[in-house]
Amino acid sequence: MNRAPDVLILGAGIGGTALGALLAHQGLDVCILERNAFVGGRCASYRKEGFTIDVFVHMFGRCEKGPFGEILRRAGRPDAIRWWHASPESKPVFFMDEEPFPYPDPSFSSREEIGQVYRAFGLSDEDVRAFFRIWDAIDSMPYEKTFDLDETPYSHWLRQFTNHKTLLALEHQRVLLFSVVTSREASAGEMIRTIQNAQRDANVGYPKGGCSAIPEAFCAIVRECGGRVELERPVRRILVENGKAVGVALEDGTEIRARMVVSNMGIKETMLRFVGKEHLPSEYADRIASLSTGKLVEETPMGMIYLKIALDRPVIEAPLILRNVREGAFEGLMEVMQAMAEDKPPAGYKGINSFIPVPSNMDPDLAPPGRQLVNFYGLAPVASADWDAWVRYHLGYLFSLYPEVRDHLMWYDFSTLSRINKFSGRFQPDIIGIVQSVGQTGRKRPDPVTPVENLFLVGADVGRDNIGTELAAESALRVSELILKS
DSSP: OOSOOSEEEEOOSHHHHHHHHHHHHTTOOEEEEOSSSSSOGGGOEEEETTEEEESSOOOBSSGGGSHHHHHHHHTTOTTSSOEEEOBTTBOOEEEETTEEEEOSSTTTOOHHHHHHHHHHTTOOHHHHHHHHHHHHHHHHSOHHHHGGGTTSBHHHHHTTTOOOHHHHHHHHHHHHHHHSSOTTTBBHHHHHHHHHHHHHHOOOEEETTOTTHHHHHHHHHHHHTTOEEEOSOOEEEEEEETTEEEEEEETTSOEEEOSEEEEOSOHHIIIIIIIOGGGSOHHHHHHHHHOOSOHHHHSSOEEEEEEEEEESSOOOOSSEEEEEOSSOHHHHHHHHHHHHHHTOOOSSOTTOOEEEEOHHHHOGGGSOTTOEEEEEEEEEESSOSOHHHHHHHHHHHHHHHOHHHHHHEEEEEEEEHHHHHHHHOOSSOOSSSSOOBTTSSGGGSOOSBOSSBTEEEOSGGGOOSSOHHHHHHHHHHHHHHHHHHO
């Protein structure tokens, strides 16, 4: 390396690459160091036999109307990412048992269609009105008032509107889909702000080129502006001298100096592993150590398995399939939880809900001509002695929904949280990071400014009011402003 950059960014996830694009566009000399041979973190893709395959299973809530679009506009490249969105000819399908409905999201459905779906769950007209009272209360709440609810669990806030178990379960499912945290843990204030953003924009979509198109677009901006993105450059420690971050030492012994250091490696990992408690006030170190990735990650055997299925011809017409059951969801979940604890798949598929994007229906270039790519995830242990058994179990469920998939299956890949954890370098096999729970949102959300001078944080751990990757992107917008002011 020939020069010390203005800003050294550690990690080429969404937060790090987005921040790099914003700062490089403003004329700062930016260098991004990534420990892996690819960019994107949890938003990475890879190529195999002409298919472009996402590591995780993603859809995106706001797309060009949210943080991604704002980053590209500020960086002078508003059209650097192209998006698929639903249309009358290409709409997601929501199955209630075996009966198809429009998916109850304002991105795809009218208020009347959404009410029809909720009635299909067996809800009375009064219960449906209760749902819309929740919807309208969220939609109309002033932004500043939401902060009064940051210390209130979302499940508690909901009970002023309804005690109907099905309606509460559906809201719980929405919280899990948005933030991978239970409604009992989720902060009502944060959930309301997040839902407000999603409902206002009503812009669910998927990037053309696959998930990696997002970080790759940001990296292209960094390079166009004279910055660097260096892969397979793992950090051993952040160098701190006289209370200031001055650079990093890499695993190979190389030292790189910089005016400012920004970490996209996770707040707990950054401060406790790469900086060290000896450089931190004890109260701050204790606070960082107490931050939670959620009870589902830390206190249950629950993990995920992510299947990516190559078919020799198109079998599924819809771009996205979601399925719920009218009865048995709770009992079925309990059976799966017990099965995960025993590391033995259950005998049946009672009560299983599903989320199945078909990326090649959104972007045909993600599969070779005449082929189809299907993504599917399901519950599985964090670690297993027999992953093949869990793969067979979930493939069997998919075959039960779409029997033709079995006949046209070419091959499949799968990833798990434990495998993804190996390349993420995080302490926990988490999906998002520090969860948006009571005590960790709003004014108590971790701060991107650290007690170590010239050391900042970026990524979902310090993001606000958004979902997953957009949570990370939001943080980049705020951190770029902090750095440019400094």
